[in-house]
Amino acid sequence: MTTSPTPRVTIKDVAARAGVSKGAVSLAFNHKPGLSEATRDRIFEAARELGWAPNLAARSLSSSRVDVVGLAICRPAQLLGLEPFYMEFVSGVESVLTERSCSLLLRLVRNVEEEVGLQDAWWRGKQVSGSILVDFRADDPRVPAAERLGLPVVAVGHPSLTGSLTSVWTDDATAVTEAVGYLAALGHRRIARVGGAAALGHTSIRTAAFDEATRALGIAGARQVATDFSGEEGARATRSLLSAAPPDRPTAIVYDNDIMAVAGLSVASEMGLNVPGDVSLLAWDDSQLCRLTHPTLSAMSHDVHGFGADVARTLFGVITGEGPGSHPVPTPVLTPRGSTAPPKV
Numbered sequence: 001m002t003t004s005p006t007p008r009v010t011i012k013d014v015a016a017r018a019g020v021s022k023g024a025v026s027l028a029f030n031h032k033p034g035l036s037e038a039t040r041d042r043i044f045e046a047a048r049e050l051g052w053a054p055n056l057a058a059r060s061l062s063s064s065r066v067d068v069v070g071l072a073i074c075r076p077a078q079l080l081g082l083e084p085f086y087m088e089f090v091s092g093v094e095s096v097l098t099e100r101s102c103s104l105l106l107r108l109v110r111n112v113e114e115e116v117g118l119q120d121a122w123w124r125g126k127q128v129s130g131s132i133l134v135d136f137r138a139d140d141p142r143v144p145a146a147e148r149l150g151l152p153v154v155a156v157g158h159p160s161l162t163g164s165l166t167s168v169w170t171d172d173a174t175a176v177t178e179a180v181g182y183l184a185a186l187g188h189r190r191i192a193r194v195g196g197a198a199a200l201g202h203t204s205i206r207t208a209a210f211d212e213a214t215r216a217l218g219i220a221g222a223r224q225v226a227t228d229f230s231g232e233e234g235a236r237a238t239r240s241l242l243s244a245a246p247p248d249r250p251t252a253i254v255y256d257n258d259i260m261a262v263a264g265l266s267v268a269s270e271m272g273l274n275v276p277g278d279v280s281l282l283a284w285d286d287s288q289l290c291r292l293t294h295p296t297l298s299a300m301s302h303d304v305h306g307f308g309a310d311v312a313r314t315l316f317g318v319i320t321g322e323g324p325g326s327h328p329v330p331t332p333v334l335t336p337r338g339s340t341a342p343p344k345v
Contacts, residue, residue, distance in 0.1 A: 008010075010044050010052075011052070013050055014043065014052050016044075016209075017049065019042070020039060020043060022224055022295070023042055024043065025047075028043040028117075029043075029125075040114070041117065043070070043253060044120065047120075048120065051124075060213075064076050067100070067102040067103065067129065068104075068105050068128045069103070069104055069105065069129065069131065069132065069315060070103060070104075070107075070122050070130070070131035071090070071093070071105070071106050071107075071131065071132045071134070072106075072115045072118055072119065072131075073108055073134060074097075074107070074108075074109050074110065074135060075108065075135075075229075075261050077108055079092065079229065082230075083229065083257065084258060084285065084289060085258075085285050085304055088163060088287065088304035088305045089308040089309065089310065090104070092304065092305040092308020092311075092312070093132065093308040093309065093311060094308075095305070095309050095312075096309050096312035096313055097312060100316065105122070105127065108170060112137065112140065112141055113286070115142060117140055119145065119149070120149060123149050124149075128152060130152035130290060130316075130318060131315075132148075132311055133146070133154070133156065133157075134156045135157075135164055135200055136155060136200070136201045136202075137161070137199055137200060137201055138156035138201060138204070138324075140161060142186070143155075143165060143344040147164060151289050152315065152319045153166070154167070154170065154310045154314045154315040154318060155167040155168075156168055156311055157169055157202065157237050158201065158202065160201075160205075161293065163200040166324075168314055168316050168326070168328070168329060170302060170329055170332060171282045171328055173206070174209075175284075175302075175331055175332040175333075176210050176213060176254075177213045178213075178300070178333075179282055179334065180210060180214055180217065180271045181336070182282075182336070183340070183342055186252075186282075186342045186343070188251050189219055189343075190219075190253040191214060191221070191222050191239050191251070191252045191253075192225070192250035192253045193206075193212075193222075193225070193253070193254045194225050194227060194234055194237045194238065194254070194264065195224055196235065196239075196256040197228055198331070203256065203261050204269050206256065207224060210222070210254070211224075218276065221248070225237040225240065229257050229259070231263040232263070233260070234240070234259065234261070234264055235264065237260075238253065238268070239271070241253060242267065242273060242279065242322075243271075249279075250279065251278075251279055251280065251344075252279065252282065252343070253280070253281055255281070255282065255284060256284050257284050257285055258284065258286065258287050258290050258297065259285040260283075261284075261299075261339075262283075262293055262297070264281055264290050265293055265297065268281070275295060275339050276341035277337050281339045281340070282297075282298045282300070282337060282340055283296070283299040283300070284299065284300050284332070285300070285301075285302060285332075286299035286300065286335055295339075296337040296338045297338075298337045299335050300334060301332060301334070301335040302330070306329070314327075342344045
């Protein structure tokens with residue numbers, strides 16, 4: 001007795017299941033504008049239920065391995081172009097991919113849920129051989145999604161955020177503790193931190209470490225402000241902190257990235273305050289920006305290019321089954337420059 005072959009699922013079937021046109025399905029999977037998030041999510045769900053994905057890469061590459069690595073980032077395009085961290089990180093990733101004649105498929109997404117659908121489409125459509133996941137949150141939905149798909153990934157984030165996924169991370173808590181300890185050793189007792197997006201896991205880790213470090217040192221005048229990593233928000237937060245009367249005004253500020261620290265330096269000048277005479281400023285990541293300001297910015301230095309290269313090499317290890325597994329990269333270290341000094345007596 002012979003059995004009939006299972007009918008092949010088509011784009012028409014997905015459209016019917018989702019209650020949309022075939023054109024809408026095409027827009028969703030090509031990540032084009034013109035659909036609401038609810039409609040896009042409904043289409044992805046219908047495709048998952050039917051086990052369908054557009055096999056774009058296989059059309060030209062047949063059954064050969066796809067030498068493409070995926071990276072989706074949930075940041076506005078304008079901010080991404082200005083933030084040195086991701087430019088250096090991507091450069092490090094590319095340095096390894098170039099050695100292996102591979103390409104990077106980079107996409108910007110609006111939220112984590114959109115990325116889940118994108119990664120699903122990439123993997124089912126054989127468009128990538130693995131992906132790099134960044135900017136983890138607590139209970140991040142990408143963890144179970146990647147586990148369910150069997151998608152080879154490297155998660156850039158602390159293991160407390162990345163579940164069973166292979167992860168590469170920096171010890172942000174130790175770096176924050178060193179930064180606070182350095183400023184306290186200079187004599188600062190009113191220290192503030194201008195942090196990144198509160199929803200991000202590494203922001204939460206730094207926030208908790210800052211609270212613990214200042215408490216351990218008996219620093220009662222510590223304050224923290226959450227932002228979105230942009231220069232505009234960094235400037236706004238700095239202006240708010242430095243507008244306080246001198247007994248409450250911080251004498252030192254730590255920033256979660258260098259672009260906010262540069263904006264803070266500009267605000268201090270605008271308000272007639274001397275750096276480091278009236279307020280010390282300390283940046284994170286230490287890009288070329290920190291060495292071009294006047295005064296030059298003290299920073300928690302970390303080899304972001306090397307970080308990206310390490311992540312890419314680890315991903316190839318995950319794909320081949322011969323990698324180093326989860327591991328930290330070197331902890332950012334303090335590089336003192338002209339923007340930090342003892343506070344005025």
